Amino acid sequence: MIIQKLKELGIELTETPAALGSYIPSNFTGNILYISGQLPVKSGKLEYEGKVGSDLTVEDGYEAAKLSAINSLSVIKSTIKDFRMLNKIVKVTGYVASAPGFSKQADVINGASDLFFELLGDKGSHARVAVGVSELPLNSPVEIEVVAEISSDYSF
């Protein structure tokens, strides 16, 4: 069902984006899956760059958050293989590289939140934290961290 919804929305899950350092894309404790911070990368290249509120508009930031969320889904998919094993998105932390005086971080991170809800319905509803930071890796405008719950039927 998620697969079909993704198709309807014209979203393609990609290869798991490469880690930028000596860590792994996701990690379990019990049936909680922590997904490493995701950037708005497509085909190995950062699609959006700079600070939201100066280099980029809120709308750009929204799209960057959406793409980062898609990358989080790509990581979940390559970890659990079968999306039916995804119980829910538990929490999203959204970091927005913000120009001085920019305070619409919530509107930017809605790009991730709206996607999860559109795709997954109630299972996509999540607790959330959105903050503005001064700098992000590779000069990315957004970084998204997801905590997900996997079915206890999943064989770990």
Added chain:
Amino acid sequence: MIIQKLKELGIELTETPAALGSYIPSNFTGNILYISGQLPVKSGKLEYEGKVGSDLTVEDGYEAAKLSAINSLSVIKSTIKDFRMLNKIVKVTGYVASAPGFSKQADVINGASDLFFELLGDKGSHARVAVGVSELPLNSPVEIEVVAEISSDYSF
């Protein structure tokens, strides 16, 4: 007991503050409750605004952190109804919108930590992370994220 302590301290829990985007105020995985980031909002209005260290003093920041913590408790209360089901505050992450050169984030976030300990004693003792950020939603000086553990007697 918490209810009485709250009364003694003159603290009133309010309606759950409205979410600023397409997410929910709190979310469970197992008996862990993630509460969405809370701002120093009262009656739907931000009570403190600006950067700590320039627009606001450490004392203002402390009060803003305390009010954000009260809002986290309001969310917990409206989720689990009965405070006796609250096992403990597990972790607090405190974000302080900081003026350049301001490095007393720990003193600011004590406004949240002291409240939890005063109200809940050992159950209120928590692991903590305090950082300074450049900007927060709505130009808030503080944002508080709480992870809580709920009794396994709670019917989910």
Added chain:
Amino acid sequence: MIIQKLKELGIELTETPAALGSYIPSNFTGNILYISGQLPVKSGKLEYEGKVGSDLTVEDGYEAAKLSAINSLSVIKSTIKDFRMLNKIVKVTGYVASAPGFSKQADVINGASDLFFELLGDKGSHARVAVGVSELPLNSPVEIEVVAEISSDYSF
């Protein structure tokens, strides 16, 4: 085995660094251990100070992240006593106090990630989030937060 590895690497675990506020160094929920944010402190004194990218080089930042990770291990050790009870490092969040325009947060936080992997092998592989922030407590260049999983044989 970890103890021996630590000796080989010339790393000494210290007393648990003092908390900077009214919180505790670590806290359990189930067998998940949250360790409070750790700074590059040694013998009670901050070893590195300032912003990475101006006051400090990437290499300095790497060492600061490593020292912060060692302090996280010190907290784990003083909590669970026996390192054999440590199942794995689940997640690392690394905050880098960044000079304007500095975007190599990933290289800095590798100082923590490399250490965990070197010491613990697969058990040290973790999910990770690395962000740049404007200010950290005490003007520290790095703060490291660790989530660890403890053996269910551990008597809580």
